[in-house]
Amino acid sequence: MTSPLIEGLRNWADGFSADRAAVELLITHESWLVRPDFLDRCVTEMPVEELFDPARPIAIIDWDETFRAVVDGLPASSSMVAILRIAVSLGRGEPVDLRDALVGLDATNTAAVATAVVTAAQADTRVHVTLAPRDLPGWLRQG
Known part of the structure; x- marks a missing residue:
């Protein structure tokens, strides 16, 4: 998913590992950044005339409003x-109960969260997270 919005968010978060981690998590998830209700409430795309470099768009997530x-x-x-x-939690520093938040995430979203945590720790150039879907225990399988 690439767009001026995505480019603007990446430009805004560049150099701040926690913001970059949070932004990349939202980009990878692909749902929030296409929702008009979320974008209207929580994201501001800077007008071209207000940019230092008009060729470098900036979009800002208001983490307080997102919270x-x-x-x-x-x-x-x-x-x-x-x-x-x-x-x-990554962008604002708001505590999150990971036990509660991670339950029910599929392998793709779990890997995205793990990658975001690694990115926030400024280790993203050394670590890449890939999770295979897990098999259900026999007692949970149908048939």
Whole structure:
């Protein structure tokens, strides 16, 4: 997913590992950054005339407003809410209960969260996270 919005968010977060981790988590998840209700409430794309370099777009996530959106119960699936809560934790420093937030995430989202944590720790050039889907225990399988 590439767009002026994505480029702007990456430009804004460049140099700040926690913001970059949170932004990349939202980009990887692919759901929040296409929702008009989220974008209108939490993201500001800077007008070209206000940019230092008009060729370098900037889009800013208001982490305080994003936190309020989570608290207000912005409608979303449980995995979407979990991803947003973790992104807010990285971007704003808001504590998140990982035991609660990680339950129910699939392998793709779990790997995205793990990659975000590694990125926040400034170790992303040395670590890449890939998780294979796990097999269910026999007693949970149908048939």
